[in-house]
Amino acid sequence: MKARDIMVSDVPVITTKATVAQAVQMLKDNxxxxxxxxxxxxxxxxxxxxxxxxxxxxxxxxxALSGT
Known part of the structure; x- marks a missing residue:
């Protein structure tokens, strides 16, 4: 068995320009x-x-949001 046989390949993608709010929304959406x-x-x-x-x-x- 290889990693490709068990990996998750449909992980959502964002760019470095995305805001934290956009990232949170994408996590919720997905x-x-x-x-x-x-x-x-x-x-x-x-x-x-x-x-x-x-x-x-x-x-x-x-x-990041909790400041720690």
Whole structure:
């Protein structure tokens, strides 16, 4: 078995220019109600050139908004 056999390939994508509010809305849209915080793998963040810039997880958002 290889990683490609079990990976999630339909993860939502945003760009580095997206706001945190847009990211939260995308998480809600793609993962349902507030319980998405426990289930959502996150969002793939693409650079302006379309390359991988990182991954934005629900915990990252919560941490940023809580100021810790």
């Amino acid at each position: 993962y349902g109600d507030e319980s998405f915080i426990n289930a959502a793998p996150g969002l793939v963040v693409l650079s302006e050139r379309g390359g991988l810039a990182g991954i934005l997880t629900p915990l990252s958002v919560i941490t």
